[in-house]
Amino acid sequence: MVHKNDIKILTEILDLDDIKVISHRLHEGIGIILQTESKKLDATCPKCGTKSHNLHQNHRHIVKDLPFGEKPVFLEINRRQFKCRKCQKPFSEYLDFVRKKRTYTKRLAHKTIQEVLENDIHSVASKGIVTTEEIERMLKDASEDLPNLKPLNLKRLGLDEIALIKGKGNYCAVLVDLDTSKLIAILSGRTQEIIKKTLMEWGTKLLEQIKEVSIDLWRGYKNLVLELMPNAQVVADRFHVMTQINKELDTQRKREKRNIEDLIKKEKLAAKKDEYEDILLALKNSKYPLLKNEDNLNEEQANKLIQVKNVSPVLKVMHELKEKIRKIFNKTNDWYAGVFKLGMWLSRAKKYFPNSNNTIIRWYDEIIAYFDNGTNSGMVEGINNKLKLIKRSGYGFRNFENFRIRCLLNWHFIY
Missing domain, CATH: 3.30.420.10 (Ribonuclease H-like superfamily/Ribonuclease H)
Incomplete structure (x- = not known):
């Protein structure tokens, strides 16, 4: 026997406007099924806006709702069909908590999308509440409800x-x-x-x-x-400019390392070979100390950088030039000063960064534009x-x- 107090409590827990629970049952291995009905006795015709009390027929079906604890919840709803007196045509009532032709409530879809955005489809589907196909349909529906993505105030x-x-x-x-x-x-x-x-x-x-x-x-x-x-x-x-400069610096590092390795293989005199091995030891594992911002180096990386500079004059100059242009980008706030500083850098860097030098010259106006507002990607x-x-x-x-x-x-x- 269904008690009125139970029904009232279930209706309050369900918390759907104008919807009340009229019965409930628990199916082992399936979940809780709540039979619901609308509190309204009429519906509005979507074509002419006329309210109708003339019930034409009932359409009962099951939709999934938010689970209660670990128990899945299913709603047996009745999307009634009315006949409009003005249009003389039947129409189905609008239920604002479930989309037409969907087997789940809007709030379940909303919660599921939140979980998918934090995880992935398969992990959410593995819970057994909704299927992968339903999740993809939810995502598509949500995309249609997105605000107009045309960027009206884009500057x-x-x-x-x-x-x-x-x-x-x-x-x-x-x-x-x-x-x-x-x-x-x-x-x-x-x-x-x-x-x-x-x-x-x-x-x-x-x-x-x-x-x-x-x-x-x-x-x-x-x-x-x-x-x-x-x-x-x-x-x-600016970051793409720095990427190219770092790439050229790293190419020189690899070149010097290979040259030393070749010399070690060819060298027969032990004294000279030991000297080359010391240079190779300094160059090994030097990629990040050379390419990373000098201000962000830890103690070990800073020591490695000192070793590299001691054995390679070319890498020493290239690293200093790399740091110099980085500081130019960080500390220059107007294009006039930027033109002067960048021009000075180019005159010195041409020998060491020929590819980057040519790229900067080709994109000179666009690079100088950065100094106006600091706009970057x-x-x-x-x-x-x-x-x-x-x-x-x-x-x-x-x-x-x-x-x-x-x-x-x-x-x-x-x-």
Whole structure:
């Protein structure tokens, strides 16, 4: 026998507007089933807005709800069908707690998405509450409910890319609002055609209000900005400049290490061989002491750096030049001083960093633009790192669209 107090308590616990529990039962191995019905006696026609009391037929079905403790909960609901007196056509009543043609409540979907964003699809599905297919459907529904991602107040844009599959040359473009630190879009490729299509959808008015665009050292991005954003200043990302300088420094380190190893193999005199082995010992494990910011070195790394500088005059000068340009980027706050300091650096670095020197000259205007507002893609790199984490747990996603949705929800899903 069902007690009225039990029903009242269950209705309060269920906490769904205008819905009451009329019975309950527990099925071992399945969970709790609550039979519910609407407190309303009428429904509103979605076509003409007329309220109708004329019940046409009942449609009962089962939907999943939030579990109660460790017990799964299922609601037996009745999505009634009424007949509109004005339209003379039947219609199904609107239930705001469950989407049409869905087998779970909205709040269960919301909770599930929260868990997926913190973990991955398979680990959430393994709990047995919802299936992988249901989770993917929840993500798709949530993406349709996202606010308009057209960045209406966008002033500073970051353009970059990540590899979908490492080592396969399969990249996707990443567009970030540098002022809000939010992902705007992640595209299936990084070609100019794909990016241009998305930018054109934003509209000319929005593109004209963009003042700065931070990019890596790829001319394709620069050409897009020049073509579509007439008022935007292209800013070459300082971190990509430093990456190239570090790469050239590391190449020299490897070259010197190989040369010493070759000399050791050829040298027959013990005295000379011992000298070369001392140099090789100083060069070993010197990558990070040379490339890491000098201010951040620990004691062991600082000592290793001193050893390297003592055995290699070239690496000593290159490291000092690397640190010099890093300080130029960190401490220069206007373009005029930036032009002077960078020009001085180039005149000295030409001999030691020929490739980086040529790159900086080709991108001189865009690099100098950094000194105005300090705009860079550091924030974009942070977002890229999070995207890579999502990608690594993305074995639960079957295609790029699911991956794209998951990425956007991480920044735009309302918890």
